[in-house]
Amino acid sequence: MKNRITEAVLIAVLLQLLAIACSAANHQVTQSPPATDPASPSISPSATPTPTSTAQFTDDPEQAKYLDAIESLRVIPSEKPEYREVVERLLKHEDAVKQMLKGCDPLDAEAPQLGSQFYKTSDSSYIVMLQCFLGAYQGGFAFYLYTETPNGATVQPLTLDRYDDDAGKVKKTSSHTAAGYPEYNPDRKTLVLSTKYRGVGDCGTTGTYQFANNKFVLKQFEADFACDGKLQYKTVYP
Numbered sequence: 001m002k003n004r005i006t007e008a009v010l011i012a013v014l015l016q017l018l019a020i021a022c023s024a025a026n027h028q029v030t031q032s033p034p035a036t037d038p039a040s041p042s043i044s045p046s047a048t049p050t051p052t053s054t055a056q057f058t059d060d061p062e063q064a065k066y067l068d069a070i071e072s073l074r075v076i077p078s079e080k081p082e083y084r085e086v087v088e089r090l091l092k093h094e095d096a097v098k099q100m101l102k103g104c105d106p107l108d109a110e111a112p113q114l115g116s117q118f119y120k121t122s123d124s125s126y127i128v129m130l131q132c133f134l135g136a137y138q139g140g141f142a143f144y145l146y147t148e149t150p151n152g153a154t155v156q157p158l159t160l161d162r163y164d165d166d167a168g169k170v171k172k173t174s175s176h177t178a179a180g181y182p183e184y185n186p187d188r189k190t191l192v193l194s195t196k197y198r199g200v201g202d203c204g205t206t207g208t209y210q211f212a213n214n215k216f217v218l219k220q221f222e223a224d225f226a227c228d229g230k231l232q233y234k235t236v237y238p
Helices: 002-029 060-076 083-088 094-103
Strands: 117-120 125-132 139-149 152-159 160-166 169-175 178-187 190-196 204-212 217-222 233-238
Touching: 002 152, 060 083, 060 094, 083 117, 083 125, 094 139, 094 152, 117 178, 125 178, 160 204, 160 217, 178 204
Parallel strands: none
Antiparallel strands: 117 125, 125 139, 139 152, 139 178, 160 169, 178 190, 190 204, 204 217, 217 233
């Protein structure tokens, strides 16, 4: 009889211990996961910084420069709304834009947005004065006639005749690039390009051109090559 009582007590104790163990296990399973620290950094894709330069998409420094220059052109419509139409049309033909940029020597990728100018000559053509770089006191420009055709866009360099001092002799040169301050009058179709030889502005040249038959024709050229502190232009041409 005594043994049966002892067995009953042991069974009761074991059942109680088993119940306690099951209760603890259930509590661990249903316990909520720890709360996320609100101060911990997010690793979602949206946290990735937006690229600020297209240069990172190419290992070719030269191509990267052209891509960044194109991005510089994209800024122009927001700063100069009058150029919005032509710039948006240009950017649809990036190969033509790259061709113009390659005509810049040297090319500062940030310069195009600074002083580039665009003038409509017909429904499909524009004069493009592309700023290539910014010097100490004037910019460097490349001049083009940009034309859209059914087969794409074409680019024609617009050469400017000018006269420079070559060891005391006046020499005629022609180039589609020039440094200075270009001012185009679309009503008269005239371009005046003034170039400083040094910062004080006491010497330099001024050329006046007429746009006709899809080219710039030199009408007058004045120069002061002396750099003697007194600006006195003399007519070199005609």
